[in-house]
Amino acid sequence: MARPKSSQHELRRDEILDVAAQCFADRSYAAASMNDIAAACGTSKARLYHYYESKEAILYDLLDRYTQRLLAIIGQVEATAQRRSLDDRAAVHELVRVFLEEYEHSATRHIALLHDTKFLSDTQRDLILDRQRDIVAAVTRFLRRAYPKRMDSRNQxxxxxxxxxxINWTFTWLRPGGPMSYAQFAEEVIGMLERGLDGAAA
Structure with a gap:
């Protein structure tokens, strides 16, 4: 019987993914090597192979966990909206805030999701793309409930x-500690939704 992996093993994998995501963002996925990732982790390549069999395996685990995290956020917001009896617009506003809070702390993972999915195998890429479609479909449902007069089959x-x-490209220009925080930007996006969608429907 195989020995179950320890929580320390999973913690180490999380650390490797953090470092690898930064390497991919800094060097590009194509240019980064297992040697680069191992060096950035302060370990040997042989030790890195104890956790991941290849750079492709690291990328897949990175994107698998991240897309699951984004779907979990949607579920958490739905639960929060029910628990706090938020109306549909307030639920959308909460979703924007929580997404941007996640993006602030996961910029390198988001870069990998937007730029590096193409490097996965066909099966892995299809799974990640299906998750992305699920995320888009869920956000569409939030918007359709919040702005029913504006959203229809033609424009949703x-x-x-x-x-x-x-919100997806904030990593290219919105810097922590800059003149605008992620939380402040979330309120700008919410204001744009309210004024833009209401104004267009008038």
């Missing part, structure tokens, strides 16, 4: 992707 994809367009 465009409106959902407009929202993602506002």
């Amino acid at each position: 994809t465009a409106v959902t992707m407009m929202l993602f367009g506002m």
Whole structure:
């Protein structure tokens, strides 16, 4: 019988993923090597192979965990909305805030999701892309409930992707400690949703 992995083993994998995501962001996935990741982790390549069999395995675990995390956030917001009896618009606002809070602390993972999914095997890529579609579909449901007069079958994809367009690329320009925080930007996005969607429907 195989011995179960310890919590320390999983903690070490988390640390490796943090370092690898930074390496991929700094060097690009294609340019980063297992030697680079091992050096950044302060360990040997042989020790790194104890946790991951290849750079591709690291990338897949990174994106697998991250997309599961984003789906979990959606579930958490739905539960919070029910527990706090939030109306549909307040639920969307909460979703924007929590997504941007996550993005602030997961910028390198988000870069990998947007740039490096193409390097996965076909089966792995399909799974990650399916998760991304599930995320988009869930956000569409939030928006459709919050803005029923504005969202219809003709424009709901465009409106959902407009929202993602506002928040998905913050890692390129929104810096922690800069003139605007992620929390402040979340309120700007919420204000744009309220004024823009209401104004367009008027």
